[in-house]
Amino acid sequence: MNNSVLILTGNTPFSALEKRVFELSKRTPDIAFTLQSIQPCVTCSVNLRLVDFIAETSFKEYDLIITHAGAGTVFFLLTCNLPFIAIPNLERRDPHQLELYNWLKKNKYSQTALIEELKSDLIVKKPIQPDFQFDLPEFNLEMLVNELFN
Amino acid sequence: MAKEKLVLIVAGVGGHEAQAKILKNKLCDWSTELKAELICEASSMAANKSDHRIYSSSFLAKKLARFRVLALVPVLAANVLQICKIVFQKKMYFDVAIVSLGPFPAIPSFIASKICGIKFVSIESRSRIVSISASNKLLLMMKAQVFVQHSNNETKSKNLKHIGVLR
Numbered sequence: 001m002n003n004s005v006l007i008l009t010g011n012t013p014f015s016a017l018e019k020r021v022f023e024l025s026k027r028t029p030d031i032a033f034t035l036q037s038i039q040p041c042v043t044c045s046v047n048l049r050l051v052d053f054i055a056e057t058s059f060k061e062y063d064l065i066i067t068h069a070g071a072g073t074v075f076f077l078l079t080c081n082l083p084f085i086a087i088p089n090l091e092r093r094d095p096h097q098l099e100l101y102n103w104l105k106k107n108k109y110s111q112t113a114l115i116e117e118l119k120s121d122l123i124v125k126k127p128i129q130p131d132f133q134f135d136l137p138e139f140n141l142e143m144l145v146n147e148l149f150n
Numbered sequence: 151m152a153k154e155k156l157v158l159i160v161a162g163v164g165g166h167e168a169q170a171k172i173l174k175n176k177l178c179d180w181s182t183e184l185k186a187e188l189i190c191e192a193s194s195m196a197a198n199k200s201d202h203r204i205y206s207s208s209f210l211a212k213k214l215a216r217f218r219v220l221a222l223v224p225v226l227a228a229n230v231l232q233i234c235k236i237v238f239q240k241k242m243y244f245d246v247a248i249v250s251l252g253p254f255p256a257i258p259s260f261i262a263s264k265i266c267g268i269k270f271v272s273i274e275s276r277s278r279i280v281s282i283s284a285s286n287k288l289l290l291m292m293k294a295q296v297f298v299q300h301s302n303n304e305t306k307s308k309n310l311k312h313i314g315v316l317r
Contacts (some may be wrong), residue, residue, distance in 0.1 A: 011164045071277035072165050075317060092164075096277050103279045111315065139299075139314040141176055147295060148247035148269045149155055 001124055002063035007035045008056065010068045014114045015041040015088045017068065021049065029121050034062070035050060064120070064127050067106070069097040081129035085111040085123040087118065109134065158202075160259045162252020165277065167194050169316045170251050173273075176193045176316075185244065189236060191254070196249035202256065204232040229258035230265070237266040244263050249273060253285040274298040276315050282308075 006019050018035060022042040025033045033048045044050045055075055060064060065084040067073045077084045086104050088097035105112040111127060157177050161170030170188055173186075176202065177186035190200035197203050200221045205228070233255075240246050247269040250259040256272045263270035274286050276299040286296045290308065297313040 011167065070165050071275065072317070075276065079317075096275070096283075099279060099281065107215050129214050136317060137177070137301075137312070137314040138289065139316050141180055143311065143313055144249070144271060144273075144297070145177075145180065145272055147297075148157060148249070149245065 002031055002126060004032045004034070004062045005064045005066060005123060006059065008032065008054070008067040008073055009035070009037045010063065010070045010073065010089065011036075012089065013039050013040060013041070013131075014068050014091060017066075017093060017118075018042045019086055020115055020118050021037070021066070026082055026133055028123060031123065037126055038141070050081065060122040064123065066123075069101040069112075071100060072108075074100060075134075075136055079136060081130050081133065083110070083129055085118070085122065085127070086115055087113055087115060090115075153243065155184045156240055156246050157184065157186045158189055158233075158236065158248050159186060160204075160248060160255035161191075161194070162254045163194045166252030166275065169273075169276065169292055172316050173249065173251065178289050183305045187240075189233065189255070189276060191315055200233060204236075210296045226258055226261075229255075230261045233258055233274065234265055237262060237268065241266065241268070249269075251275070253283045255307035256283075257287040260289055260292065269296060272296045272317075273313065274310075276300070276317075280304070282310070 009017055018037055018041050021033060021035055025048040029047055034051060035048060036051050036054045040050050040101060061083055061129055067084055069078055069086040069088040074086055086101055088101040101112055103109050159170045159173055161167050167190060174188055187201035189202040189204055190197050192203045192205050204306060213225055237246055241301040248259050248263045250256045251274045252275060260270050272289050274282050275298055279300045281304055282303050289296055296310055298310045299313060299315045301312045
């Protein structure tokens with residue numbers, strides 16, 4: 001069973017996930033939830049802590065990470081080989097997180113869920129540790145500078 | 151004496167701001183002769199820490215949601231003027247180029263670069279893994295330089311340059 005769960009909502013509001021986590025925290029009092037949100041729409045409780053920022057270096061201290069399907073967080077978690085559940089933020093005007101969600105699901109890089117699929121059993125169950133090393137191609141700064149000034 | 155080089159990074163909201171900050175740091179670390187400044191949306195989280203702020207199309211689209219289509223053209227024109235104003239101020243002292251990150255700033259930044267006669271590159275979002283955004287498709291039709299962070303069938307068929315992932 002997981003003892004600590006970290007929820008990352010990113011830089012844009014994701015109230016559906018926050019409300020879902022709030023409900024789940026009531027149903028699973030043995031789990032300590034930490035919710036990162038810039039504009040929380042829920043209040044803290046005995047087992048739900050609210051933070052506006054959390055350093056990436058402390059991600060590994062949690063048993064499970066539930067994150068919006070934002071590229072920055074997802075790629076960081078993949079390159080660190082940390083288990084997580086990705087949930088697309090469909091509240092955004094541009095639903096581009098669905099593309100990343102489908103890519104993760106198709107390639108089985110991580111667990112994925114839509115908001116309505118996020119239930120207590122998914123939170124309680126120990127996540128499967130990824131058994132691959134994910135590498136992202138390095139950013140070619142020289143190419144960009146040459147294009148801009150040569 | 152040759153002017154110093156300045157890259158103006160026009161960023162969208164959310165993850166694009168985070169990418170823009172990474173890119174700014176990378177460019178500033180690249181060379182002492184190279185400077186980078188951020189242009190962010192007034193509604194964005196990074197607006198207070200940004201070098202310049204503009205009232206963008208997406209900011210106004212939220213405010214004028216009911217009149218979005220009607221407002222689009224004047225808002226786009228306003229965005230172009232705001233970016234041009236910044237470029238003209240900077241052109242007096244620097245050799246300026248524009249990089250856009252995210253869908254909102256791509257079109258106005260490109261038009262502003264054409265008006266000001268400076269180089270422009272649009273970098274597709276790192277979240278676009280299997281496709282490219284509508285804004286960048288439009289830019290490609292206008293023969294703009296678009297770099298992508300991920301390689302996929304669509305980017306290969308369009309012969310787009312693959313620049314790697316900002317992190």
